[in-house]
Amino acid sequence: MKVLMFGWEFPPHITGGLGTACFGMTKGLLKNDVDVIFVVPKAYGDESEEAVRLVNASDVSIDIRKTEQTEFWRNITYLEVNSSLVPYIGPEAFDNLMESNEKVTTLNEESVFNARYVFSGKYGENLLQEVARYALVGAQIAKDSDFDLIHAHDWLTYSAGVAAKQATGKPLVVHMHATEFDRSGENVNQRVYDIERAGMMAADRVITVSNLTRNIVIDRYGIDPAKVITVHNAVEPVEKLDARITEKHVPEKIVTFLGRVTFQKGPEYFIEAAYKVLQRDQNVRFVMAGTGDLLEKMIRRVAQLKISTKFHFTGFLRGDSVDKMFAMSDVYVMPSVSEPFGISPLEAMRSNVPVVISKQSGVAEILHHALKVDFWDIDAMADAIYGLLQYKSLPEMFSKYGALEVDNLKWENAARHIKAVYEQVYQE
Amino acid sequence: MRSICLYFQVHQPSRLRTYRFFDIGVDHHYYDDYQNKTIVRRVAEKSYLPMNKLLLDLIKEYGATFKVTFSISGIALDQLSQYAPEVIESFKKLAKTGNVEFLAETYAHSLVSLKDPEEFRSQVMMHSDRIEALFGKRPTSFRNTELIYSDYIGEQVHNMGFNIMLTEGARHILGWKSPNFMYCNAASPKLKLLLRNYQLSDDIGFRFSNHSWIEWPLTAEKFASWINAYDKNQQVLNIFLDYETFGEHQWAETGIFEFMKAMPKQVFALTDYTFDTPSGIAGKVQPVSAVSVPVPISWADEERDLTAWLGNEMQDEAFESIYKLIPQMKGCEDPELIKDWLYLQTSDHFYYMCTKWFSDGAVHNYFNPYSSPYEAFINYMNALSDFIRRVESSQIKPEPIPEYSIPDPKALAIKSKQAYKDAEDTENIEDIEILLSLSKARLKEFLASVDAKTLAYSMYDRSEDEIKKLIKKLPDSFKEELAAVRAQIKKPRKSTLDTYKNKMTEMLKSLF
Numbered sequence: 046m047k048v049l050m051f052g053w054e055f056p057p058h059i060t061g062g063l064g065t066a067c068f069g070m071t072k073g074l075l076k077n078d079v080d081v082i083f084v085v086p087k088a089y090g091d092e093s094e095e096a097v098r099l100v101n102a103s104d105v106s107i108d109i110r111k112t113e114q115t116e117f118w119r120n121i122t123y124l125e126v127n128s129s130l131v132p133y134i135g136p137e138a139f140d141n142l143m144e145s146n147e148k149v150t151t152l153n154e155e156s157v158f159n160a161r162y163v164f165s166g167k168y169g170e171n172l173l174q175e176v177a178r179y180a181l182v183g184a185q186i187a188k189d190s191d192f193d194l195i196h197a198h199d200w201l202t203y204s205a206g207v208a209a210k211q212a213t214g215k216p217l218v219v220h221m222h223a224t225e226f227d228r229s230g231e232n233v234n235q236r237v238y239d240i241e242r243a244g245m246m247a248a249d250r251v252i253t254v255s256n257l258t259r260n261i262v263i264d265r266y267g268i269d270p271a272k273v274i275t276v277h278n279a280v281e282p283v284e285k286l287d288a289r290i291t292e293k294h295v296p297e298k299i300v301t302f303l304g305r306v307t308f309q310k311g312p313e314y315f316i317e318a319a320y321k322v323l324q325r326d327q328n329v330r331f332v333m334a335g336t337g338d339l340l341e342k343m344i345r346r347v348a349q350l351k352i353s354t355k356f357h358f359t360g361f362l363r364g365d366s367v368d369k370m371f372a373m374s375d376v377y378v379m380p381s382v383s384e385p386f387g388i389s390p391l392e393a394m395r396s397n398v399p400v401v402i403s404k405q406s407g408v409a410e411i412l413h414h415a416l417k418v419d420f421w422d423i424d425a426m427a428d429a430i431y432g433l434l435q436y437k438s439l440p441e442m443f444s445k446y447g448a449l450e451v452d453n454l455k456w457e458n459a460a461r462h463i464k465a466v467y468e469q470v471y472q473e
Numbered sequence: 474m475r476s477i478c479l480y481f482q483v484h485q486p487s488r489l490r491t492y493r494f495f496d497i498g499v500d501h502h503y504y505d506d507y508q509n510k511t512i513v514r515r516v517a518e519k520s521y522l523p524m525n526k527l528l529l530d531l532i533k534e535y536g537a538t539f540k541v542t543f544s545i546s547g548i549a550l551d552q553l554s555q556y557a558p559e560v561i562e563s564f565k566k567l568a569k570t571g572n573v574e575f576l577a578e579t580y581a582h583s584l585v586s587l588k589d590p591e592e593f594r595s596q597v598m599m600h601s602d603r604i605e606a607l608f609g610k611r612p613t614s615f616r617n618t619e620l621i622y623s624d625y626i627g628e629q630v631h632n633m634g635f636n637i638m639l640t641e642g643a644r645h646i647l648g649w650k651s652p653n654f655m656y657c658n659a660a661s662p663k664l665k666l667l668l669r670n671y672q673l674s675d676d677i678g679f680r681f682s683n684h685s686w687i688e689w690p691l692t693a694e695k696f697a698s699w700i701n702a703y704d705k706n707q708q709v710l711n712i713f714l715d716y717e718t719f720g721e722h723q724w725a726e727t728g729i730f731e732f733m734k735a736m737p738k739q740v741f742a743l744t745d746y747t748f749d750t751p752s753g754i755a756g757k758v759q760p761v762s763a764v765s766v767p768v769p770i771s772w773a774d775e776e777r778d779l780t781a782w783l784g785n786e787m788q789d790e791a792f793e794s795i796y797k798l799i800p801q802m803k804g805c806e807d808p809e810l811i812k813d814w815l816y817l818q819t820s821d822h823f824y825y826m827c828t829k830w831f832s833d834g835a836v837h838n839y840f841n842p843y844s845s846p847y848e849a850f851i852n853y854m855n856a857l858s859d860f861i862r863r864v865e866s867s868q869i870k871p872e873p874i875p876e877y878s879i880p881d882p883k884a885l886a887i888k889s890k891q892a893y894k895d896a897e898d899t900e901n902i903e904d905i906e907i908l909l910s911l912s913k914a915r916l917k918e919f920l921a922s923v924d925a926k927t928l929a930y931s932m933y934d935r936s937e938d939e940i941k942k943l944i945k946k947l948p949d950s951f952k953e954e955l956a957a958v959r960a961q962i963k964k965p966r967k968s969t970l971d972t973y974k975n976k977m978t979e980m981l982k983s984l985f
Contacts, residue, residue: 325494413828416847424493431494432851435858438786439850442828445786 046467047080049192049209051183051202055085055092055099062388063222066254067198069281071097073460079467082190084205086179102182176240180204184212194467198222200237203244210247216470219248224261227383230308242266249470252463254278254386255407276463277411279456280391297330297355298375298434301398303367303389306337311380311403311420316343318378320350321427322434327355329434334359334370371396375440376433380420381406390415394451399443401429411454414447476709476749476758477700477740478667480542480616480639481716483521484582485513485549486821488842492856501863503813503856508842510556517557520720525563527730531737532572538747539737540572543716544616547580547600548819550607561607568608574750577601577612577635583818584782586617586626587769588796591803594633596815614638614751618820620669620713620772621779624765627658627666635664637755639713642668643770643777650764653707657760665755666764669713669772673700678718682727690728693735694743701744708758710746713772782823787850791823794857801864810867813860817853825849905932905939907981909946917948923980925954929962930973 050071054064071081081097088101183205187195194216197206203219210217225237245251245266251273253259259275262268293299300322302315312333319331333343333356340358347356362370371377377393377400384406391408393400394415402409403420416433418425433439490505531539545553545564553560567573579585579593580600586593597615605611615635617626622640630638642652652668673696680686688695700710715722723729740746773781783792795817802814826846843849908916920928932940944952 321495325497413845414847416851417845424495425491427495428493428851428855432847432854435494436787436790436851436854438790439847441786442847446828 046078046194046464046471047082047192048074048467049187049190049195049215050081050083050097051179051195051197051205051209052083052085053199053201055083055088057091058089062386063199065281065388066222066278066386069279069456070460070463072281073279073456073458074463076457077460077464079460079464082186082192084183084186086175100186102179102186176201176204180208184208187213187215193471194218196220196467197244197248200225200241200244203240207244207247216249216473217247218250218252218466218470219244220252220254221245221258221262221385222254223385224258224265226261226265227258227385228309230382238266242268248272249473250274250466252276252466255410257383257405257407257410258385274462274466276459276466277407277454278386278388279454279459280388280395280451281456282452293373295330297328299330299332299373300376300378300430300434301332301334301370301374301393302378302380303334303362303370303393304379304381306333306335306340306343308339309382309384310335310337311382312337312339312343313346314380314420314423314426315378316346316350316356317423318380318426318430319356320352321423322430323352323355326431326434329355331356332359332370332374333357334362334367336361367392368396371398374398376401376430378426378430379403379406379408380426382420384408391451391454394443394447397444397448399433399440399447401426401433412450414443414450475703475705475707475744475746476754477746478542478709478711478713478751478754479540479748480544480576480711480713480751481718482616482714483543483545483549483716485509485516485546485552486582486819487548487552487816488512489822489852489856492852492859494855494858497855497859498862501809501813501859503859504816505842509552513552513556516717516721517553517560519725520717521553521557521560522563523725523730524716524719524733525560525567527734528573529563529567529570531734532567532570535737535741537572538741540574540748540750540753541567542574542576542614542750543567544576544578545604546578546582547603548582548816550603565608568610574614574752575604575608575610575612576614576616576639576751577604578616579618581815581818582618582820583815584618584621584792584820584823585796585818586621586629587779587783588792589799590629592799593629597630597633614755616640619782621769622666622766622771623769624659624767626769627664627766628660631658631661631664637665637667637751639667639711639751640669640766641770641772641777642670642711644671645777646764646766646770650762651704651707653703653710654761655709655754655758656762656764659763659765662760662763665760667709667711667751667754668764669711671772671777673710674712674714677712677729677732678714678722681718681723681729681732691732693732693739696732696736697739697743700740700746705745709754780829781827782820785826785828785846787826787828787846788823791826791850791853791857794854794861798861798864805864805867807867810860810864813863817857817860822849822853826853905935905943908943909939913946916946919980920948920951923977925951925958927973927976927980929955929958930965930970931977933962933965933970 050067052064052067054067056064056068059065067083071083074081075097082100083097084100084102085092086102088099088103092099179202183202187209192215195206195209195213196218197203198220199222206217206219209215221241225233225241245262245268249272251262251268253262253273253275255277256275259273262273263270300319302312304310306312315331315333322329323331331352344358347353359370371393374393375398377390377398379387379390379400379402381387381403382405384403386407387402388408390400390402390412399416401416401418402412404417405420409415409417416429418429487504488508489503490508492503528541543564550561568575577597577600579596580603581596583596585596601612613635614637615630615633616639617630620639620641622638627638638658647668652670656666656668658664658666676688676691676696680688681691683689703710719729719733737748769779770777771779771781782788798814802810805811805814825841825843826849828846843852908919911919932943944955947955
């Protein structure tokens with residue numbers, strides 16, 4: 046079986062969990078005898094190609110004057126004009142985006158698409174133009190390649206997936222890693238929502254990363270439950286953790302938040318819980334690693350509570366620094382308001398760090414060896430943190446069973462479920 | 474004539490409320506009164522009351538041939554008195570028939586038998602007192618929490634004066650032997666043992682309503698025909714069940730009450746069995762052999778061991794943490810502390826911390842207030858941490874933990890010499906030092922019974938510095954009196970000095 050897969054990013058060039066998940070998934074699929082052609086908007090040349098043939102959308106030339114593509118372009122134009130919000134950017138960037146959007150509507154088809162277009166591959170202001178062009182390129186790649194079905198990851202690639210399906214008639218599976226409701230709470234951007242819904246309506250199957258997401262897809266997007274299937278994410282095994290030997294230079298225990306400092310991740314609940322714990326236990330430091338549009342507000346809140354000597358901000362961490370941060374941590378907290386899956390607690394557990402996770406996360410559905418609290422229940426969150434710091438058998442339990450539990454969450458197994466979904470649609 | 478022993482366990486723990494760490498040192502109430510009340514009321518109405526009535530009717534109908542046995546934990550009695558006193562009344566009615574035996578157990582339904590013999594005995598006695606006060610008869614038969622039993626525990630139970638004990642007929646201790654005989658303790662053969670027939674007990678307790686069970690539906694007639702098929706020389710049949718089996722584990726709709734109602738009739742019609750109690754059976758049946766149980770067993774799960782309550786890191790830490798308090802609690806007379814001490818020992822708290830069900834996914838969540846064992850542990854430890862602080866601040870002097878190992882005689886000799894020397898040293902401590910160590914108020918109180926002359930003479934040969942120090946602490950009136958007496962003393966004789974000194978020492982001794 047051969048799959049044409051549309052992604053947005055691929056390691057090592059990642060900004061979120063999507064690229065990591067796609068990488069693990071393609072490797073898992075390979076082990077299950079599924080070949081993958083993976084399309085990204087922009088390839089840098091240093092991506093891992095151990096599991097996939099990577100296609101750089103920037104290298105594909107298309108002829109816009111071909112009739113069916115012109116037809117699809119009309120569809121895309123519709124989508125483009127009507128969508129304005131992107132994930133992972135703040136309100137300042139939003140205004141710029143709106144301006145550029147207006148320009149897009151006036152773009153002349155031929156001036157943009159007469160030859161090649163160099164994608165930026167970033168989540169930026171040109172995102173919507175890129176999404177639209179990506180779709181067009183997707184159709185072209187689909188026509189040029191030999192494969193059995195199409196698999197598209199998140200709304201950015203749904204248009205490409207739909208275009209590829211229209212161009213070839215091959216079945217389409219779309220993968221929902223995060224919905225617009227997860228990113229924006231109740232202030233949903235209607236246009237992004239529309240793209241997401243159109244993609245899922247056109248798809249033969251929708252794969253969601255958790256039952257939490259599955260319920261959102263069914264309840265909020267009105268997708269037929271029969272075609273929505275949950276396949277929980279997994280985590281890549283690591284050979285050895287050098288970071289474990291990293292020395293901690295403070296005597297106190299360390300409690301860590303690691304992730305984007307945005308509404309979705311619930312950083313303010315972490316701070317309020319930290320304040321409660323510090324009232325009782327001074328032998329602890331709190332760390333908020335990451336950046337985002339709420340960072341300044343969070344720094345002000347910490348100062349207001351007068352806990353700045355015990356509460357530290359590291360900014361954005363990547364690669365080695367993340368492992369080091371885990372190695373130094375005694376507790377990892379993920380207080381997400383809405384987390385379709387949430388891979389970071391698994392990374393923490395793999396480093397033998399006990400985790401406190403919100404019940405509003407997909408990962409809570411599959412983990413036994415984690416403390417689960419409601420994101421808004423700061424009393425329960427503080428209590429869980431305090432318990433982990435205070436009662437020594439708890440961390441012992443977690444390091445004994447937690448790493449083991451994570452080791453059993455293999456992409457190979459998740460990929461087997463995905464392959465089963467492929468087989469269903471293929472037979473129809 | 475063969476006997477069926479029907480014994481029912483009545484127990485409800487006092488479940489803890491959500492107790493956060495910031496409640497430690499602030500709030501000393503640990504229990505979820507609302508939840509406990511709701512559950513006790515519900516179980517009383519769905520199970521205890523209808524079943525008590527049913528049993529009372531059966532006793533009236535069949536007289537001396539139908540007897541039943543109960544064990545009701547102290548914590549259950551406390552809660553029933555508080556939330557469902559009519560249940561206690563209905564048990565009293567049953568007791569009055571003379572066809573019902575009440576067993577002894579630990580008051581707190583605790584795991585203390587695994588930890589400390591003395592505390593074990595004290596909790597059993599406390600429970601026996603309560604049963605005697607309520608039902609008019611002191612228990613002579615014993616069952617331990619969750620039927621936990623070992624040779625060592627049996628020996629202790631025998632030493633407490635019980636002659637029969639109930640436990641599990643675990644396959645791994647019996648091997649090919651049948652539980653339907655009387656056995657006895659391996660170390661104290663005078664302690665008889667009734668072993669639970671888990672096959673038949675679980676048919677009623679677990680499988681009764683299971684439609685995929687090949688024997689479903691279980692009728693009284695079928696049951697009677699099964700037991701009749703047992704070899705005639707197997708003289709006892711022990712059906713031990715949680716009382717909540719009737720109406721709660723097995724809902725009324727399953728027909729469990731009808732089954733129970735019809736069962737004696739079928740048994741009398743089709744078999745030669747009658748229903749008897751442990752003490753009744755102990756009087757007429759002799760043990761066939763001793764059964765050796767070096768490692769404790771229980772009636773729980775497939776393993777019939779202790780792993781539901783102890784064994785993972787959290788359970789062990791919680792267990793050790795609470796039982797570290799045994800020495801402090803021995804001298805404790807504060808009723809509030811004693812209550813919490815008992816209530817926090819209930820085995821259910823440890824059961825909620827069990828992780829072994831993660832693997833098969835079948836979580837035992839009957840009335841389990843927690844969604845995970847980790848939550849259960851943190852909540853329990855928070856409450857226990859507060860309790861520990863209270864015990865420590867109540868300033869009860871810990872009794873030394875007794876040493877059970879035989880000491881080396883040489884070390885003992887050195888020890889006794891040292892002790893003798895210490896005693897001598899204590900004798901030599903001067904009165905004035907003791908006086909100086911007293912608080913002002915205490916000193917004043919003491920001086921009321923001492924005359925200035927005695928004081929003056931007894932401190933005659935002390936240095937001026939020391940005397941000054943003491944005078945500083947004295948009340949003003951006494952200062953003048955003392956100065957006057959001291960001025961009068963000219964060179965006294967040593968015997969005079971000794972007399973006063975001895976008098977002083979005696980008086981000081983009376984202080985302590």
